[in-house]
Amino acid sequence: MAAFSGSTLLRPRHVQRRAISQKTDPSNDEPDAGFTLDPPSGTRDFFPEKMRMQRWLFDRFRETAQSYGFQEYDAPVLEHEDLYKRKAGEEITEQMYNFRDKEGAAVTLRPEMTPSLARMVLSLMRAETGAIAAVLPLKWYSIPQCWRFETTQRGRKREHYQWNMDIVGVSEVTAEAELLSAVVSFFENVGITSKDVGLRINSRKVLGAVLNTAGVTSDKFAETCVIIDKLDKIGADAVKQELSKQVGLSTEVADTIVAATGAKTLEEFADIAGVGESAEVQELRRLFALAEDYGFADWLQFDASVVRGLAYYTGVVFEGFDKAGVLRAVCGGGRYDKLLELYGSKKEVPCVGFGFGDCVVMELLKERGVLPELGPNVDMVVAAYNADMMGKAMNVARRLRQTGKSVDVYPEAARKVKKAFRYADKVGASRIAFVAPDEWERGEVRIKDLRCAADTPNDKKQCDIPLDKLGEIDNFFS
Amino acid sequence: MAAFSGSTLLRPRHVQRRAISQKTDPSNDEPDAGFTLDPPSGTRDFFPEKMRMQRWLFDRFRETAQSYGFQEYDAPVLEHEDLYKRKAGEEITEQMYNFRDKEGAAVTLRPEMTPSLARMVLSLMRAETGAIAAVLPLKWYSIPQCWRFETTQRGRKREHYQWNMDIVGVSEVTAEAELLSAVVSFFENVGITSKDVGLRINSRKVLGAVLNTAGVTSDKFAETCVIIDKLDKIGADAVKQELSKQVGLSTEVADTIVAATGAKTLEEFADIAGVGESAEVQELRRLFALAEDYGFADWLQFDASVVRGLAYYTGVVFEGFDKAGVLRAVCGGGRYDKLLELYGSKKEVPCVGFGFGDCVVMELLKERGVLPELGPNVDMVVAAYNADMMGKAMNVARRLRQTGKSVDVYPEAARKVKKAFRYADKVGASRIAFVAPDEWERGEVRIKDLRCAADTPNDKKQCDIPLDKLGEIDNFFS
Numbered sequence: 001m002a003a004f005s006g007s008t009l010l011r012p013r014h015v016q017r018r019a020i021s022q023k024t025d026p027s028n029d030e031p032d033a034g035f036t037l038d039p040p041s042g043t044r045d046f047f048p049e050k051m052r053m054q055r056w057l058f059d060r061f062r063e064t065a066q067s068y069g070f071q072e073y074d075a076p077v078l079e080h081e082d083l084y085k086r087k088a089g090e091e092i093t094e095q096m097y098n099f100r101d102k103e104g105a106a107v108t109l110r111p112e113m114t115p116s117l118a119r120m121v122l123s124l125m126r127a128e129t130g131a132i133a134a135v136l137p138l139k140w141y142s143i144p145q146c147w148r149f150e151t152t153q154r155g156r157k158r159e160h161y162q163w164n165m166d167i168v169g170v171s172e173v174t175a176e177a178e179l180l181s182a183v184v185s186f187f188e189n190v191g192i193t194s195k196d197v198g199l200r201i202n203s204r205k206v207l208g209a210v211l212n213t214a215g216v217t218s219d220k221f222a223e224t225c226v227i228i229d230k231l232d233k234i235g236a237d238a239v240k241q242e243l244s245k246q247v248g249l250s251t252e253v254a255d256t257i258v259a260a261t262g263a264k265t266l267e268e269f270a271d272i273a274g275v276g277e278s279a280e281v282q283e284l285r286r287l288f289a290l291a292e293d294y295g296f297a298d299w300l301q302f303d304a305s306v307v308r309g310l311a312y313y314t315g316v317v318f319e320g321f322d323k324a325g326v327l328r329a330v331c332g333g334g335r336y337d338k339l340l341e342l343y344g345s346k347k348e349v350p351c352v353g354f355g356f357g358d359c360v361v362m363e364l365l366k367e368r369g370v371l372p373e374l375g376p377n378v379d380m381v382v383a384a385y386n387a388d389m390m391g392k393a394m395n396v397a398r399r400l401r402q403t404g405k406s407v408d409v410y411p412e413a414a415r416k417v418k419k420a421f422r423y424a425d426k427v428g429a430s431r432i433a434f435v436a437p438d439e440w441e442r443g444e445v446r447i448k449d450l451r452c453a454a455d456t457p458n459d460k461k462q463c464d465i466p467l468d469k470l471g472e473i474d475n476f477f478s
Numbered sequence: 479m480a481a482f483s484g485s486t487l488l489r490p491r492h493v494q495r496r497a498i499s500q501k502t503d504p505s506n507d508e509p510d511a512g513f514t515l516d517p518p519s520g521t522r523d524f525f526p527e528k529m530r531m532q533r534w535l536f537d538r539f540r541e542t543a544q545s546y547g548f549q550e551y552d553a554p555v556l557e558h559e560d561l562y563k564r565k566a567g568e569e570i571t572e573q574m575y576n577f578r579d580k581e582g583a584a585v586t587l588r589p590e591m592t593p594s595l596a597r598m599v600l601s602l603m604r605a606e607t608g609a610i611a612a613v614l615p616l617k618w619y620s621i622p623q624c625w626r627f628e629t630t631q632r633g634r635k636r637e638h639y640q641w642n643m644d645i646v647g648v649s650e651v652t653a654e655a656e657l658l659s660a661v662v663s664f665f666e667n668v669g670i671t672s673k674d675v676g677l678r679i680n681s682r683k684v685l686g687a688v689l690n691t692a693g694v695t696s697d698k699f700a701e702t703c704v705i706i707d708k709l710d711k712i713g714a715d716a717v718k719q720e721l722s723k724q725v726g727l728s729t730e731v732a733d734t735i736v737a738a739t740g741a742k743t744l745e746e747f748a749d750i751a752g753v754g755e756s757a758e759v760q761e762l763r764r765l766f767a768l769a770e771d772y773g774f775a776d777w778l779q780f781d782a783s784v785v786r787g788l789a790y791y792t793g794v795v796f797e798g799f800d801k802a803g804v805l806r807a808v809c810g811g812g813r814y815d816k817l818l819e820l821y822g823s824k825k826e827v828p829c830v831g832f833g834f835g836d837c838v839v840m841e842l843l844k845e846r847g848v849l850p851e852l853g854p855n856v857d858m859v860v861a862a863y864n865a866d867m868m869g870k871a872m873n874v875a876r877r878l879r880q881t882g883k884s885v886d887v888y889p890e891a892a893r894k895v896k897k898a899f900r901y902a903d904k905v906g907a908s909r910i911a912f913v914a915p916d917e918w919e920r921g922e923v924r925i926k927d928l929r930c931a932a933d934t935p936n937d938k939k940q941c942d943i944p945l946d947k948l949g950e951i952d953n954f955f956s
Contacts, residue, residue: 037597037821040579040585048549048674067884075523076521076523078518080518101577103519123515123516177872369544391770
C-alpha cells in the first residue's frame with residue numbers, strides 16, 4: 001500500500017557496471033549486446049550476509065503478523081495490467097513495470113499487493129457460498145516483492161519487498177486499531193521506540209464531507225486526494241491550481257481544503273473544514289481512544305496533511321515517520337472500502353491495510369544502531385585426515401546433524417590441517433572434528449574447540465568422543 | 479537446475495476464467511479488454527491454507543540446507559536475457575518469459591537460478607581480492623520462483639518454486655556426495671523413504687570420453703547431451719538422426735552413444751562405450767563408495783540414460799525419481815565446471831548443484847499420504863462484551879501476545895456471544911476470552927476452553943483470570 005515510500009529509494013544506487021567480454025550472439029541486434037555482472041538496473045542481489053539480515057527482518061514481520069492471528073497468502077509477481085487501471089493520476093499506476101507477453105496479454109510486475117489481495121478475496125467469496133458472511137472477516141498478510149519502472153533517474157530502485165497486512169470485512173475502526181497496534185508491536189520487537197518513530201493519522205472521510213458539502217461529486221474524490229498528496233512536493237499554490245484545473249473545484253473549496261490540511265489538531269481541522277463534530281470526526285476520536293486502551297497512544301498523532309497517494313483509500317489513512325526527520329515514510333496504509341466493487345463485487349466490502357517497505361526500515365534500524373548481530377551460520381566443521389577417511393567424515397557429519405547442529409564437511413582431504421582450520425574459522429564454526437585412522441580404529445572422533453579461551457586446560461580444548469556418543473557432544477565440552 | 483521437471487507441470491490446470499463485468503477503459507484496444515479473477519495464465523495464487531503448506535515445505539528446504547552449513551542467497555526474478563544465451567537447443571532457453579523493458583533492455587523472468595548464482599559468484603570473486611582462493615569453496619542455497627513461457631498448451635504452469643543448492647570451488651565428487659546426502663536428508667525429514675524415491679546417477683564425462691575418442695570436437699558436447707536427453711520423448715531413431723544431422727556425428731558414434739545409454743551397470747556402460755576403467759568411471763565408483771560410507775547408498779542407482787537437458791553440465795548428473803513410476807523427475811542436478819568461464823572467468827571454477835521443484839514434491843507427499851496436518855493458526859480469540867469494552871479487549875490481547883501466543887481480536891462488540899464463538903471456531907482457536915464490565919471491575923477476564931471434552935468439570939472449562947496473571951494463563955487450565 002505504501003509503494004516505494006522509502007528515502008533509500010530516492011538515493012542514487014552505486015551503479016558499477018562491470019562489462020565482461022563475451023561472444024556476441026549474431027542474431028542479437030541489441031544496441032548493448034554484452035552483459036554485466038550486475039543484476040538488471042534498479043534491482044538487488046542478496047549475497048548471504050545481506051540475505052541473512054533480510055531473512056531476520058522477514059521473520060520479524062511474520063512473527064508479528066502471526067501473533068495477531070493473521071494468515072499468510074501470496075500471489076504471482078506478474079499480474080494482469082487491468083487490475084491497476086485507475087484514472088486518478090497516481091504515480092504508482094503511471095510507473096508500472098508492464099509489458100505484453102508473447103500471446104499479447106497486457107501484464108505487469110505488480111506495483112503493489114492490494115489489488116491482488118482484492119482479486120483473491122473476491123474470487124474466494126464467490127467460490128465459497130456466494131454469501132460474503134461465510135468468509136469474512138479475513139486477516140491476511142504477505143511479504144511480496146513489488147516493482148516499478150521509471151526511466152528518468154538511472155540507478156533508482158525498481159523493486160522492493162513490502163510487508164502487507166490487511167483486514168477484510170470490518171467497517172469499524174477496531175480494524176485500524178488492530179493494524180496500528182501490529183505496526184507498533186513490530187517496532188517494539190526490533191528495538192524501535194515511540195521516540196524514534198511516530199504514526200500520523202488522518203481520515204479521508206472528513207475531506208469527503210467537505211467536498212460533499214461543496215457539491216463536488218464523489219467521482220472526483222480519488223483524484224482530489226491524489227493531488228492533495230503532492231502538497232509536500234509541489235507546494236500549496238500548485239495543488240490549488242491542479243484542484244481547480246483538473247478536478248474543477250472552485251477556488252473557495254480548493255482554499256478550504258488546503259487550509260484544513262494545515263490544522264494542528266482534530267478540533268482545528270473540523271473547524272476549518274466546517275464539518276464540526278461530525279460522524280467522521282467522531283470516528284477518528286474513537287480510534288485514538290482505542291489506541292489509549294490498547295496501550296500505544298504515545299505513538300499516534302493527528303496530522304491533517306496526511307492523505308496518501310493511492311486513489312482507492314476512502315477513510316482513515318496513516319503513515320509511519322522517522323522522528324529524526326531523516327527518512328521518508330516508513331510505512332503507510334488506510335481504509336479502502338470501495339476497491340472490491342471496482343472488481344465486480346455487488347456490495348461494498350470494507351477493507352483496511354498497510355504496506356511496509358524493506359529498504360527504509362533497514363535504513364532506520366541501521367541509523368538507530370539496532371540491527372542485530374547474527375550468529376555464525378555453521379556450528380561445526382568436519383574434516384577428513386586423508387581421502388580414504390572422507391566417507392567416514394561425511395558419516396560423522398550426518399550423525400552430528402541428527403543432533404540439530406549445522407555441520408559443514410571440509411571438502412578436501414585435510415592433510416594440511418591449517419587449511420581446514422582456516423575454513424572452519426571463515427564459516428564461523430565453534431568446533432572442528434578431525435576424522436583420522438587412529439581414532440577411527442578405536443571407534444572415536446577427535447573434536448577441537450575453536451572458541452575457548454587461551455588458558456583453557458588441554459583436556460577441555462580437545463576431546464576424543466566415541467562415535468555412538470556424538471549425540472551428547474555438548475556434555476564433553478561443558 | 480531441474481526446470482519445471484514435474485509431472486504436475488504437464489497436467490492441464492483446471493482453468494476457470496471468471497469474467498466479470500467492468501467498465502472498459504476506452505484507451506484500451508485489447509482484443510480481451512475485461513479481466514478475470516484468476517491470476518495470469520499458468521500462475522498460482524496461494525490462499526492461506528495452501529500458503530501454510532508451502533511455508534512448511536520451504537521451512538523443510540531451509541532446515542536441510544542449514545543443517546548442511548549452506549548459506550541462503552537470492553537474486554532478482556528479472557534477469558538480463560544474455561545470461562541464458564546458450565545455443566544447444568535447450569527447452570529452457572527456448573521457452574523464456576522474456577521481453578523488452580521500456581528502455582529497450584532485453585530482460586526475462588528467470589527460467590532457472592544457476593546463471594544468477596554464477597553471475598553473483600563471479601562478481602564476488604572479482605570484488606574480493608581477485609584471488610579465487612580467498613572466497614571458495616562456497617555452499618549456497620536459495621528457493622527462487624522460476625518462469626517459462628510456452629504458448630502451445632494453455633493451462634500449463636508457467637512458474638514454479640525451486641529449491642537450489644550449489645557448491646562452488648570443489649572439483650572432487652565429495653561435493654556431489656554432499657548434495658545427494660542433503661537431498662536424502664530432506665526426503666527423510668518429510669517421511670519419504672528409499673522405497674518411494676531413488677536417485678539415478680550418471681556422468682557426462684564418460685560420454686565426453688566417447689566423443690573425444692571418436693574425434694568429435696568439444697564444442698559439440700553440450701548439443702549432443704541435450705539431444706540425448708530427448709531419448710524418452712522422441713525415441714532412439716530420432717535421437718540418432720538429430721545427432722548426425724545437427725551435430726554431424728557419424729552413424730557409428732551415434733549408435734555407440736545411444737547403445738551405451740541402455741547399459742544396466744557401470745561396467746556394462748564402460749564396456750559398450752569403449753572407455754574401460756577410465757578416470758571418469760573411477761570417479762563415479764568413488765561417488766558410490768562415499769555414499770556407502772555416508773549411509774545413503776540404498777537411494778542410489780547407476781543409470782546411463784540420465785543425461786539431463788541443460789547444456790552446461792560437464793560431469794556427474796543425477797535425478798530423483800518416483801519409484802511408483804507416477805511422477806516425473808522429482809529433482810535433478812549435476813556438475814557444471816565451465817559455466818563461470820562463459821561469464822568471463824579466466825580460469826575454470828568447479829561447480830555442482832541441484833534444483834528441486836515445489837509442485838512435484840507436493841504431489842509426491844500427497845500421493846504417499848505424508849503431508850503434515852498443520853495445527854491451527856490462532857491460539858486464542860479475545861471478544862469484547864460491548865463497544866465500550868473493545869479497547870480493553872485489545873489490551874487483553876496485547877498482554878496475551880506478550881506470552882508468545884497468537885491472539886486474534888474479534889472485531890465486533892460481541893453481544894451476540896454465538897457469533898464470537900463461531901468465529902473462534904473458524905480460526906481454530908482453543909480458548910476465547912470475554913472482556914466484560916463485571917469481571918473487568920474486579921480486574922479479571924473470563925476465559926473459556928473451547929477444546930475440552932464434554933465431561934470436563936465446569937471449573938476447568940472456564941476461568942476468571944486476574945489481568946496481571948494472564949502471563950500464566952496455561953497454569954489455570956492444566
